[in-house]
Amino acid sequence: MNASQRTPHRFTALETVKVPRVMRATFYMLLVGFLAGLAFLIYAPWLQTATGRGAVTTLNPNERKQDINALVPGRIEEWYVRDGSAVEKGDPIVRIADIDPQLIERLQAERQQVDLQLQAAQSALATARLDERRSRELFEAGLAARRDYEQAQIRIAEMEGRVAAAQATLNRADVSLSRQSVQIVRAPRDGFIQSLNAGDSATYINAGDVLATFVPDGAERVVEVFIDGRDVALVKRGDRARIMFEGWPAVQFSGWPSVAVGTFGGIVVAVDQSAQPSGRFRVLIAEDKSDAHAWPEERFVRFGAKAQAWVLLETVPVGYEIWRQLNNFPPELPPGEDAAQTR
Known part of the structure; x- marks a missing residue:
């Protein structure tokens, strides 16, 4: 009898137990997923952004919504x-x-009276100059006293x-x-009347009262967003x-952003130097004319419409971006600015 026949087999039950194929497949799937996720976090690029919310506005204050004011006191006669x-x-607006219907006629009569007084004063001045010329000639000829010549000069100064x-x-x-005659308020430029804020002929208005709200046409739109102070230091003009x-x-x-759908390009044109009362900083973003998609027409995106913007910063790995967000760190500085700040 050989040795193998003399030694009994041990753990025969354990040898009969095998790892199920489902568990083995699950293990390999988890391992591959872990390695793929790790590679994704290390090598996948992520473009950092500074996010802000705001609304559509315009750079030129003359192109913003504005009030139409009364030029003179009175009552509304016609809209x-x-x-x-x-x-x-x-175009006339109102x-x-x-309140005195005879005011313009009285002002015209007063002007005519003042005009007559001016003509009389001019005639008297012309006469005084003739007298001064004659007095000078007589004085130079020795036929009149100096006092008469000086009196003539004084007379000219009075006239x-x-x-x-x-x-x-x-x-x-x-x-x-002119103030009372030009009582028709006219549109300052092309646009439309958003609302009328005054009443009818029974309403008395003072000079400077708001009559209507006017919105110009053809204004250049920009997006006004507010960015957190943690990120605004990295936002600059031209981004x-x-x-x-x-x-x-x-x-x-x-x-x-290359795989985003329905977003539009913009360029930062202004960044406020001081914060708003909310602690955020205002950033103005204009349309990027070089972008493949132009901004929607004004009838789709009107002034005052809400908007959200992402200012594009530096590209970093996805894992770094997740770590940064969890620790509430600011985004990365561009390489040139990082070296400048170190100095």
């Missing part, structure tokens, strides 16, 4: 527009009438003062008459951004 009316530059006073009075009368407008269908991937 030429209504809510939503489109107007061109110079006519204002003074010149009266002419100047009459001219100033006439100018004031013209200003008063590119991606914008998502309210009500516009979009699928956004902030770290991979």
Whole structure:
């Protein structure tokens, strides 16, 4: 009998137990997934962004929504527009009438009287100059005293003062008459009337009261967003951004803007030097004309519409970006700025 026949087999039950194929497949799947996830975190690029929310506005204050004010006190006599009316530059908006219907006629009569006084003063001045010329000739010929010649010169100075006073009075009368005569408020530029804020002929208004709200046409749109102070130090003029407008269908991937759908390109044109009361900093983003997709028409994205912007910064691994977000660290500095800050 050999040795193998003399030694009994041990752990025969354990030898019959095998790892199930499902468990083995699960193990390999988890291992491959772990390695793939680790490789993804290390090697996959992620574009860092500074995010801000805001609204559509314009750079030029003349192109923003503005109030139409009354030029003179009085009452509303006639409206030429209504809510939503489109107007061109110079079109009448409202006519204002003074509470005294005879005011313009009295101002015109007063002006005529002042004009007559001016003409009389000018005639007197012309006469005084003739007298001064004759007095000078007689004085030079030795036929008149110096005192008469000096009195003639004084007379000219008095008449010149009266002419100047009459001219100033006439100018004031013209200003008063023009202010009361030009009582038609006109549109400052092309646009439309958003709302009328005054009543009818029973409503008395003062000079400067808001009559209507006017919105210009053809304004250059920009997006005004507010960015956290942690990230604003890395945002500068000329940085590119991606914008998502309210009500516009979009699928956004902030770290991979190339695969985003429904977002539009922008360029940072201004960054505030001081924070708003909320602690955030205002950043203005204009349309990127070089982008493949132009911004939606104004009828789709109007002034005041909400928007969200992502200012594009540096590219880092996905794992670093997750670690940064968990620790609430700021994004990476560009290489040139990092060296400059170190010095």
